[in-house]
Amino acid sequence: MQNVVSIKKLSKTYDNDFQALKNITLDIKKNEIIALLGPNGAGKTTMISIICGIVIPTSGSVTVDNFDIIKDYRRTRSLIGLVPQELSLEQFEYVFNNVSYTRGLYGKAPNPSLIEKILKDLSLWDKRHSRINELSGGMKRRVLIAKALSHEPSVLFLDEPSAGVDVELRQEMWQVIKELRNSGVTIILTTHYIEEAEAIADRVAVINKGELLVVDNTSDLVKSMGQKTLLIELHEAIRTLPSKLERYNLTVLNNGLSISYNYDSSSKQTGITSLLQDMKETGLKLKDLNTEQSSLENIFVELVREN
Amino acid sequence: MNFYAIRAIYFHEMDRMRRTIGQSILSPVISTSLYFIVFGSVIGGMIPELDGVSYGSFIVPGLLMLTLLTQSISNSAFGIFFPKFTGSIYEVLAAPVSSFEIIVGFVGASATKSLIVGIIILLTASFFVELKIQYPLLMLFLLVLTCLTFSLFGFLIGLLSNNFEQLQVVPLIIITPLVFLGGSLYTIEMLPEFWQKVSYFNPVVYLINGMRWSFYGASDINIFISVVSLVGFLIACIVGVAIVISKGYGVKT
Known part of the structure; x- marks a missing residue:
């Protein structure tokens, strides 16, 4: 144009x-x-x-x-x-x-x-x-x-x-x-x-x-600059994360009833499949799943902070 | 040449006069009328003739110049300062208008307003004193030239002023004393010799005497010196405004 x-x-x-x-x-x-x-x-x-x-x-x-x-x-x-x-x-x-x-x-x-x-x-x-x-x-x-x-x-x-x-x-x-x-x-x-x-x-x-x-x-x-977040709701609260899940940099929320996982949606491998597989193997029971896109505001704040 | 812009600025400024008619027209007319009543009729009656004319008639050119100078300066200084103060100057700066066109619009309107006030004052004077104008064309020429010159001077003051106090300093502290001490109410010959010499350093003496000569064919200063002085000051104002506006001083950063 x-x-x-x-x-x-x-x-x-x-x-x-x-x-x-x-x-x-x-x-x-x-x-x-x-x-x-x-x-x-x-x-x-x-x-x-x-x-x-x-x-x-x-x-x-x-x-x-x-x-x-x-x-x-x-x-x-x-x-x-x-x-x-x-x-x-x-x-x-x-x-x-x-x-x-x-x-x-x-x-x-x-x-x-x-x-x-x-x-x-x-x-x-x-x-x-x-x-x-x-x-x-x-x-x-x-x-x-x-x-x-x-x-x-x-x-x-x-x-x-x-x-x-x-x-x-x-x-x-x-x-x-x-x-x-x-x-x-x-x-x-x-x-x-x-x-x-x-x-x-x-x-x-x-x-x-x-x-x-x-x-x-x-x-x-x-x-391109925004991250997506996968929110996983659990049936039962956890006190600590199983060691098998440490590599995913998860955050425990809501008194152990939820876990959040940040991933790059533009990447070929988001890691979601392996995370869910590993969660199944550790015996964690999933109640619900939800994804959130980071907003322009998050990107703006991040850019300005870096600058 | 952006004629529409010149017209827009000119009528925009003239419209300001219409909105503030009391301040623009009535105020100078009333104050000048008071001068004629007090100095022309009351005190003037006890003063002998000066240069062959009654004192009341003698002071008309001086009072006319006093009003023209102060009005021309304040009209154009306020005309450019007010948009600076409100911030609305942005639209003049952002428009496809040259510095010359801006000056023509603002200064033209200011000079027109002063000219209107000057003519009204002459008409007012004719009610109080006997008015004779020996060289009407020269008087008109000096009237227009004075309005233009001092409107340019006022425009320069408005450009350079950063607040209302600065806007008032030159008209109140410099111009008004120079006019009063410039022979507006007396002839220089009435002064002691030392003060006569000092008076020749007052530029307003040349303007008032030029105007007086156009009225009565007599004055303290040669008419050619008066006209050359006025034209010289006009050129100085043009150069000053051109330099200031080309640098964007006072309006652009």
Whole structure:
């Protein structure tokens, strides 16, 4: 698939010598949803701020649709929409005017019918004549999305779109993001909510301390880096594990009534068959079996800890 | 050239004036009217003519310049500082807009607001004192040039300010004293010789006298020196803003 954003060896060191990004290289494919996952201060916002022209890079290059973000800034910026993390809005302005203002900034002729459609899609049409300071936090965030969409961008950056948003609105926002992707928009979102990345992202890029740790399809990442756990429920509690089972690194749970076994599901030999055979030989009676897949959250925590 | 962006910034800023009409229009008009009432009508009646005009008429160019300078600076300084303060500056920085277009939008709107206030003040003055403008085209030229120059200066202050206190320092501590001591309410000839010489180091003296010359054809300073001084300051502001904005100072990291 064609790359729409290409980041090459991007670094950023702020005036206070804090190195926010260290040699990041990343390609973002057209029409995908990619989640930049990382803890606070990982460098996610710095990265998208550089691409959008708000922060000046120290070294490296970025192209959007094959145009350089510095040399061809007019072309690249007109392709990009940005929803910032903070609710950075002029509080005394009216919703419709404020969204139209952003369209003008991007060099587009006024188009009230398009603004009407965007506001209706985001359930803001009833509030078009309201001042921004009269809106709830969730509505303000939707105004930011409406502003970012007002010039019909093909690449949309969402910086922590669900920060401070209730569960219902978060679900609604995910739906909006998916619909945008279906309409041909490439979405890059930063988040530290793992479930958000799991729910809507095609790919995940994990960033920590300015370094890109891993980039992969969300499902492949879970499959390749995640472990599965086999939970074995026993008929009778055991005090210690039989010596024959020591090589499996089992964990005794639930006052000896359960045993857990971690295995790599992508491996040819998971060891399950031999474990069950050995358990039978030691006389342990099985009551029930269950398997659990480790989540993206486990993987993320593990990656960040290792880093 | 992104004309839609210039238009968007310009009308966005003009809209701010409409929303704050009391602060933008009424406040300077009321305070200037008070000057005309106190200095022009009440005290002015007891002061003999200066440069062949009544004291009330004499102070009109000075008060006009006082308002133009303070309004131009505060309009554009606030215009660029407020989005920095709220964080909404991000959308201007992320838009396909050049530094020149940003300046034209913000400074153009600020200069327009000052021009409107200036014209209203002239109309207000005509209610209190006899108003004659000997060189109306020159007066208009100086009016526009002053609004543009000091709007650029205010834009520079807004860019460099990191808080509201810094925003107020230059207009309150530097500009207002310079205007009051720059011959807005008196001629320099009225001062002792030493202070006359000191006054020539005050750049505002040249601006006020230039404006006064356009009204009455007489002033303490040659009109050409006044115009050249104003153009010189305009160029200095353009260079200053160009350097600051090209480095991204105050808005980009």
